[in-house]
Amino acid sequence: MKTTGKVTGIIANLVTVEVDGPVAQNEICFIDLDGVELMAEVIKVNGNKASVQVFESTRGLQIGDKVEFQGYMLEVTLGPGLLSSNFDGLQNNLATMEGVFLKRGEYTKALDEEKLWDFTPLAKAGDHVVAADWLGEVKEGWLPHKIMVPFNFKGTYTVKNVVAAGQYKITDTVATLTNADGEEVKVTMTQKWPVKVAVGGYVEKPRPFKVMETGVRCIDTLNPIAEGGTGFIPGPFGCGKTVLQHALAEQADADIIIMAACGERANEVVEIFTEFPELKDKHTGRSLMERTIIICNTSNMPVAAREASVYTAMTLGEYYRAMGMKVLLLADSTSRWAQALREMSNRLEELPGQDGFPVDLSAIISNFYARAGYVKLNNGQSGSITFIGTVSPAGGNLKEPVTESTKKAARCFYGLSQNRADKKRYPAVDPVDSYSKYLEYPEIIEYLDEKIEKGWVDKVTKTKYIIRRGKDAYEQINILGDDGVPMSYHEQYWKSELVDFVILQQDAFDDIDGSTPLERQKFMLDLVLEICDRSFKFDNFEECTTYFKGLINICRQMNYSEYKSEQFEKYLGQLKEELKHE
């Protein structure tokens, strides 16, 4: 029998319920408000009082309203049909909701239960299988969607039978398994999983050893992210977090992109809804929407569901990873999620940590980032989740709890700088402060040696050195004046400007410059480094300035031209000509 209860207190979306039976932490319950069922999650229990956070507005709720507990945690439905969908934070399908406004208590099914899928068996009677093993496959668009032994099955099972190839609904039984005790269990094409629990079902999680190409030069060339790696992008508002995230979603070399819009602007999500179906995936030529899933809890949607949205996104990622897919998960912004935690902690009257955030914030964030990773599956194949979150630090000050906690958890740091954004140097990723820990991994160095060229990481280190020296020179020039420093300072500074304008800055809105393949990145870096290796003899700093501005201009024209095209070669010729009279 289900535990029931009655409402005894209400402050905003925190409701206290007096219960008549057992309740579990994180259990889901429904509150009856004149026939409208409001979903809520238990976040604290004290005696026979449970504190629940309601995923909807509590307007009109009264003392004494009835509550029914469900016996399960917040969970998502997994199965074919997730791809290209637009869900809210609780996995309601936004496309099938009626009316322009979101109605309170309206929950829609995540998956279409009527649709027929072409099923092909992969396992056969007598096979021994464990959770996450592949039993069959359906075509979810281009994607060979594996039907797996449900993640919550414990121990080894024997396949009794798998249905023949044919068309089935997701709720149809496609396999029957027998457990060690000889009991039979039926498996359909769909299963449920609690979002706050990490999905297992893999043999090992090795250190990431490959680089994920993103087409963004300041990431790929300077601070690459590993496939299965983690990174974060903190930055004040207006520094281009969203544009950078969208560029990653459009260009990254991944099979599946999951975007969690967590407490951000609705118009940004609309941009994805509108543009992704039209845009082509540069790697496969298919529409971008065909590889994208959107989890959308915009800033005006219920605060409690914001927290759920990032977990929902991660769980869907883990599901596809278990099929051997390369998943890129983007969450914008994890600060909003942390703020949702703060609001709730505040209402629960918990003793606050720094800036009012809950004291376990750091642990919660680390735990979440740890769910990403490259895994080896039971059948020897591999899958990965690469996770990049954005952080919106209050006042642009990176010394705040969310940024600090995330810094401990993520391996790549792409700090956006207000100064660069003010100068319209986009992407505004700070080349000096940002880092990728993966550049220190021997596995990654080896991979890049092979993938690009031997000694590539040394070139990257050298590039960073040029940038740092340029910055020092710039500071000196500013203190001592143009005439107060040796000519070499000007040269140093302008070499770093060359790197900045040609390699770091990239026009995300330009069709050609917006996305740069690795091969082209290598070509341009070699070109720029070759110039930086030369030593010049200028008579005065104005000559130096004019000369380098000319070089930068030609290189930028190259960036805007089709790689190796006639135009590109023309500019290259011009550049070589310029370099003759140094």
Add this chain to the structure above:
Amino acid sequence: MSEKAFQRIYTKLSAITKATVTLEAQGVANDELALVAGRLAQVVKIKDNAVTLQVFGGTEDIPTNAEVTFFGEPPSLNVSDELAGRFFNAYGEPIDGGPAVEGEKRQIGGPSVNPFKRRQPSQLIPTGIAGIDLNNTLVSGQKIPFFADPDQPYNQVMSMVALRADVDKIILGGMGLSNDDYLFFKNQFESAGALHKIISFVNTTDQPPVERLLIPDMALTAAEYFAVDKNEKVLVLLTDMTLYADALSIVSNRMDQIPSKDSMPGSLYSDLAKIYEKAVQLPDGGSITIIAVTTLNDGDITHAIPDNTGYITEGQLFLRADPDSGKVIVDPFRSLSRLKQLVQNKKTREDHSAVMNTSVRLYADAANAKTKLENGFDLSDYDLRCLDYAKEYATRLLAIDVNISIEEMLDTGWELFGKYFTKAETGLKEKLIEKYWKDKE
């Protein structure tokens, strides 16, 4: 607002703070309205039978035996076409001497639009001000605030923008508006002959601050009526959101909530987002565009109010006095319209974004030159040209008193490039230079 005859009357308050009262009552719903000693109040917390109400008019001289009656419903507004041309207070009651509005009663602060049902904003809102149209183009369905110090003429600029914009309705939500400013808006609208398309909800400085909390929701409920029901283009002006946020902090403070940064409530982001996210482009052609004002303290945008606002809105327009040109300008560095790329080069000429970026970059070079000058260094020829350019750029394009078409703005941009710089110094694409470059006359 009328009382219901059958409602029970309570007369025993157990606690009173400056903004709230608490009493024992049964059958009370969250968010519902009540009358406490004749003042409007709203339920903000219920614990067992103890109900806490936020009293909009303040709690001065409310006695513990004050009469409390509950309405059984949250705040609402009567919506119909009769709203047009009228002035209301924070409760939606007429203050222009006219009759009460007849119409459908709608709860304010209603649900949000399903993001999947939204459309991508794509309609340009020209204002004639180059600091906006050229550098920070506005799009219908956008939400954007002016960030300005209290001495900047933000209300004037806002009313100018509103009257030049091609919209069906303009809804003014005035929070803590001085009486003079209220009359200024009224005069502006009247003399422009635009009163018939204006609806105002006003809380002036002489009225209790907590009342302000109702203003945005009132204004936006009216906006949704015209945008959703009538498919109209609606522009909502909210001034000043800093005073709104101050009122939020007063209430949360009285309710003993733990404050976060700058003594603002921890929910400030969500509270502001709930308002700004009402900006929308609807599928059937209606739209709500929000232009707000957030006053700053000495240009400090790291304060919690502008900071949270910046993360919510689609950019910000930063006003500042420019000592070189002697004009108030729209600061090209700190200002941003996030939706500008949806219309630039698409609804405007192909060279729009290139002219914008280049002119701002050159203006940044001028700022560097100025720093050099202030530090007593010699200026190069390029520096001197930058400084001259900056002055003319500020006067002819950034100043808020400019009123020209976007085409003229672009032509002016090219004229300035040709006058002060070489082609290579601009770094513009050759394709554009061939077509638009103007040599110095």
